[in-house]
Amino acid sequence: MRWSQYPVNTTKETPNDAEVVSHQLMLRAGMIRKLSSGMYTWMPLGLRAMRKVENIVREEMNRAGALEVLMPGVIPAELWVESGRWEQFGPELLRLKDRHERDFCLGPTHEEVITDIARNELKSYRQLPVNFYQIQMKFRDERRPRFGVMRAREFLMKDAYSFDISPEGMAKSYDAMHKAYTAIFTRLGLRFRSVVADTGAIGGSASEEFHVLADSGEDAIAFSDGDSYAANMEMAVALPPASPRPAPSAAMSEVATPAAKSIADVAALLKLPAAQLVKTLVYEGDDGLVAFLVRGDHELNEVKASKLAGVAKPIRMASNEAIQAAGAEPGFIGPVGFKGRLYADHSVLALADFVVGANRKDAHLTGVNWGRDLPEATAADLRKVVPGDPSPTGKGTLSIARGIEVGHVFQLGQKYSEAMGATVLDVSGKASTLYMGCYGIGVTRVVAAAIEQNHDARGIIWPDAIAPFQVVVVPLNANKSPRVKETAERLYHSLLASGVDVLLDDRDERPGVKFADSELIGIPHRVVVGDRGLEAGKLEYRHRRAEAAEEFPAADAMAFIIGKLGRKPAN
RNA sequence: CGGGGUAUGGCGCAGUCUGGUAGCGCAUCUGCUUUGGGAGCAGAGGGUCGCAGGUUCGAAUCCUGCUGCCCCGACCA
Numbered sequence: 001m002r003w004s005q006y007p008v009n010t011t012k013e014t015p016n017d018a019e020v021v022s023h024q025l026m027l028r029a030g031m032i033r034k035l036s037s038g039m040y041t042w043m044p045l046g047l048r049a050m051r052k053v054e055n056i057v058r059e060e061m062n063r064a065g066a067l068e069v070l071m072p073g074v075i076p077a078e079l080w081v082e083s084g085r086w087e088q089f090g091p092e093l094l095r096l097k098d099r100h101e102r103d104f105c106l107g108p109t110h111e112e113v114i115t116d117i118a119r120n121e122l123k124s125y126r127q128l129p130v131n132f133y134q135i136q137m138k139f140r141d142e143r144r145p146r147f148g149v150m151r152a153r154e155f156l157m158k159d160a161y162s163f164d165i166s167p168e169g170m171a172k173s174y175d176a177m178h179k180a181y182t183a184i185f186t187r188l189g190l191r192f193r194s195v196v197a198d199t200g201a202i203g204g205s206a207s208e209e210f211h212v213l214a215d216s217g218e219d220a221i222a223f224s225d226g227d228s229y230a231a232n233m234e235m236a237v238a239l240p241p242a243s244p245r246p247a248p249s250a251a252m253s254e255v256a257t258p259a260a261k262s263i264a265d266v267a268a269l270l271k272l273p274a275a276q277l278v279k280t281l282v283y284e285g286d287d288g289l290v291a292f293l294v295r296g297d298h299e300l301n302e303v304k305a306s307k308l309a310g311v312a313k314p315i316r317m318a319s320n321e322a323i324q325a326a327g328a329e330p331g332f333i334g335p336v337g338f339k340g341r342l343y344a345d346h347s348v349l350a351l352a353d354f355v356v357g358a359n360r361k362d363a364h365l366t367g368v369n370w371g372r373d374l375p376e377a378t379a380a381d382l383r384k385v386v387p388g389d390p391s392p393t394g395k396g397t398l399s400i401a402r403g404i405e406v407g408h409v410f411q412l413g414q415k416y417s418e419a420m421g422a423t424v425l426d427v428s429g430k431a432s433t434l435y436m437g438c439y440g441i442g443v444t445r446v447v448a449a450a451i452e453q454n455h456d457a458r459g460i461i462w463p464d465a466i467a468p469f470q471v472v473v474v475p476l477n478a479n480k481s482p483r484v485k486e487t488a489e490r491l492y493h494s495l496l497a498s499g500v501d502v503l504l505d506d507r508d509e510r511p512g513v514k515f516a517d518s519e520l521i522g523i524p525h526r527v528v529v530g531d532r533g534l535e536a537g538k539l540e541y542r543h544r545r546a547e548a549a550e551e552f553p554a555a556d557a558m559a560f561i562i563g564k565l566g567r568k569p570a571n
Numbered sequence: 572c573g574g575g576g577u578a579u580g581g582c583g584c585a586g587u588c589u590g591g592u593a594g595c596g597c598a599u600c601u602g603c604u605u606u607g608g609g610a611g612c613a614g615a616g617g618g619u620c621g622c623a624g625g626u627u628c629g630a631a632u633c634c635u636g637c638u639g640c641c642c643c644g645a646c647c648a
Contacts, residue, residue: 009581009582009598010609011581011583011597011598011607012582012583012597012598013582013583013584013596013597013598014582014583015582016577016582016583016584016585016641017577017640017641017642018641019641019642036639036640037641073643090646091572092646092647106602108648109648111648140647142646142647143572143645143646143647144642144643144644144645146641146647147640153646187625207648232614237631268632302613353641371602408648409648412648438648440648475604476606476607477607479606480606509606509609510605510606510607510608510609510610511606511607511608512607512608512609512610513608513609513610514609514611515607515608515611516608517609520609525579527606531607532607533607540607541635
């Protein structure tokens with residue numbers, strides 16, 4: 001491609017509505033343009049990167065034996081009513097009517113449509129297992145689209161759905177997809193982790209997310225340095241402390257703590273470590289209130305708490321009025337005398353002589369001990385893990401990293417097949433409800449995540465596999481030097497003939513502009529053709545990550561460059 | 572959905588408080604010079620100041636209503 005004919009409009013200034021670096025760079029590089037909140041046009045340069053991701057995903061899905069289909073983007077409401085999600089999905093589902101006043105929605109995901117296909121097309125266990133996938137624009141009416149294409153309303157997704165006759169078969173299909181995803185993200189050249197994830201309201205036996213590691217990621221993930229354990233923060237298990245609870249050594253007494261509502265305030269006032277204090281968090285229960293106790297230096301994990309018996313669904317904190325009605329004082333709540341269900345984190349049950357709120361304004365209780373001062377609470381894993389916690393597998397300790405969720409694999413079980421009556425005949429000739437798995441990759445989000453993970457002050461640094469162009473050839477002052485022009489043109493055509501994605505910067509721009517632009521749009525390999533080098537029969541090569549350029553003989557240009565392309569970029 | 576902010580050529584901004592008919596930088600176009608890290612000079616084009624009402628001799632500016640967009644939170648297979 002010739003740059004002079006390619007509409008790449010780069011800017012020096014950052015548009016003010018872009019907050020995260022991938023969004024800023026995608027706008028500055030002219031990859032995308034916003035049409036409306038959460039809706040973007042992919043310009044030629046951006047689309048090239050997107051297609052690279054898409055093609056790798058497609059190749060690996062095909063390699064894993066999945067079959068590509070293409071379902072409609074607009075889905076009739078009947079299917080959603082049948083699965084129950086027309087009511088459940090909420091306002092994220094964009095609904096519309098046709099001219100006959102029939103209800104439709106824009107597909108945010110396609111379990112219903114594929115299950116409809118399955119029940120019509122799959123008749124026998126002999127046709128199984130089968131895995132259908134598509135790569136298609138999805139629409140979700142997000143409450144708050146943000147970060148450019150990272151959380152857009154319309155986005156490209158690869159979604160796959162497996163069908164099996166048994167849970168064992170489903171697990172095998174799931175494993176195959178897990179392997180395929182690992183292959184995909186490896187080929188894309190990204191640093192990633194798969195982590196155990198919450199199965200949420202859907203249930204199912206297994207679910208893992210694939211995260212691209214980046215400091216700007218929205219999700220926290222915990223992983224062990226001792227083995228392969230890795231989990232989404234909301235799922236990461238905190239083990240009970242190894243050491244037993246010490247014997248009480250103090251009497252319970254009330255102390256004045258005027259205006260000291262926060263853990264930090266109380267700890268400072270009493271000159272005690274936060275770990276000796278206990279936070280009492282009151283939530284609504286099915287029948288009255290529920291209190292969760294976590295250590296002052298820990299935080300409550302609401303996902304864990306929401307799964308405990310007696311907790312209202314969806315989980316929500318009790319109002320100040322409700323707390324006061326139960327005889328406690330917001331800011332000074334404590335478990336002593338609390339009327340309601342009481343859950344304590346394992347680490348809290350291991351404490352002696354701890355401090356809690358006194359349920360009276362400006363007062364706390366010190367020297368509190370289990371059994372003596374209040375009944376033993378129900379033990380539970382309630383807290384978020386912190387760096388340094390032991391791994392729940394017993395091997396190594398946990399670290400916390402940030403990640404961007406780009407893929408999710410899921411064992412669905414029979415949720416949809418049962419609701420929609422998708423069965424096949426089994427060996428004995430009986431109708432048997434199908435077991436499903438579903439597997440998603442946010443293709444457009446992968447593009448943004450790759451930038452979040454790979455950029456510097458000058459711009460994007462594409463992994464080779466995603467780069468819209470692999471090589472940029474930059475002739476300097478070609479209009480003054482026929483030799484430069486000819487050499488660059490010849491090299492450009494040779495690379496094209498060799499199947500290399502090459503961009504020739506044939507614009508009549510000064511060298512500084514060309515360098516800055518090629519770095520901004522992130523082409524990994526750059527070849528400079530200048531009169532200065534040609535004097536000595538040399539060209540110049542520089543990888544986008546390299547500190548400095550290196551010279552090489554113009555005569556060996558093709559072999560040299562092809563050699564560089566074969567090498568993995570130094571991440 | 573709650574809170575906050577913002578809206579002026581393609582982009583980034585000033586002008587609004589104190590009303591007088593819109594300006595700067597980047598980008599674009601022309602010419603000349605320049606050419607190994609986002610050039611210089613000279614010239615040119617491009618905006619009914621988000622929309623609708625109102626006040627006024629006169630509104631980007633004051634008043635009322637609406638809308639878009641952004642951020643934080645809540646929410647999110």
